[in-house]
Amino acid sequence: MTRQAGRGESSAAPRSVDVARLAGVSQKTVSRVLNGERYVSDEARRRVLEAAGELGYRLNNAARALASGRTRSIGVVTLGTALYGPASLLMGIERAARDTGYALRVVNTLEGDPGGIAGAVESLLEQGVDGIVISEPIDEGKVSIHVDVPVLVLGAPPAFAGPRVVTAGVGADLLAQAATEHLLELGHVTVHHLAGPRRWFAARDRLDGWRAALAAHGRDEPPVAEGDWSAASGYAAGRRLACDGDVTAVFAANDDMAIGLIRALAEAGRRVPDDVSVVGFDDIPVATYVTPPLTTVRQPFDAVAQAGLKQLVHAIEDPNADPLLTSDPPVELVVRASTAPPPPRTTPGRGRRTTTPPLA
Known part of the structure; x- marks a missing residue:
């Protein structure tokens, strides 16, 4: 006789123990792989990722945040505009973020609002982001902000007081x-x-x-x-x-x-x-x-975003490490x-x- 699945059995979400069983590793190894930790062999990492993909397993971000004290999210403060430069830089940030394992939370500011940057940063901090990107192209006057997470500034920075501020620019x-x-x-x-x-x-x-x-x-x-x-x-x-x-x-x-x-x-x-x-x-x-x-000259939006986010994630995950060395992007005259x-x-x-x- 064929046994039919009871209510909810066929739709139950896979768990990390299921991934561990299929991959033939411990549950701790699964946790290390999915959290991007070191000290896992390439073979074990491959098996875990293949098993997770086969089962359709998604890491519970809320549970991970409780365990690690991080939300695996980065906040972005940017001017709300359709102008090519700011919009292209934001798209570059979004593309670069896909490779970091961090989600983005974007808050737009309005031109002419001197309190917009501070308000946007406060909003992101309240959401528990692990780091902040400031992509604000306009001088809105003196802005003094204190943050307790690493900050990446793309362009000229406001006055920040925080554990680490890194910069990147398009030159x-x-x-x-x-x-x-x-x-x-x-x-x-x-x-x-x-x-x-x-x-x-x-x-x-x-x-x-x-x-x-x-x-x-x-x-x-x-x-x-x-x-x-x-x-x-x-x-x-x-x-x-x-x-x-x-x-x-x-x-x-x-x-x-x-x-x-x-x-x-x-x-x-x-x-x-x-x-x-x-x-x-x-x-x-x-x-x-x-x-x-x-x-014309071509702006290297993607290269700047990738280099900047690499610096920011490095500062988030290894706060005591020296900053990464960066170089100016190449000049491309078309x-x-x-x-x-x-x-x-x-x-x-x-x-x-x-x-x-x-x-x-």
């Missing part, structure tokens, strides 16, 4: 410097800059990189135009820059503003790149499809058709066109 100043140097190396006498809003740390970094490149080459620093990251603001700035015949090269602080700038230059009869070269920043997906395809050598310049009083050699 925006180095990327901006590379973009500006590309234009100078093509022979442009100087490079104009279309900056982002000054309250944004990223805009300041890109401004600093542009200035550093001009200073290193002994070039004059033209007045800075400022936008708000939108194509519309780039278009408005472009209408003004198009009136200046001395403008032959522009570095825009993001691709959207660069695209608006190119539209304004075209409407004014200034050809890109024949008359004016333009470099953007970010390498958004549409950059390769605009006319002309946009030269050269397309929006940049070229400057146009020949007319020599006054001669009626002919000559090429002005670049400054040393």
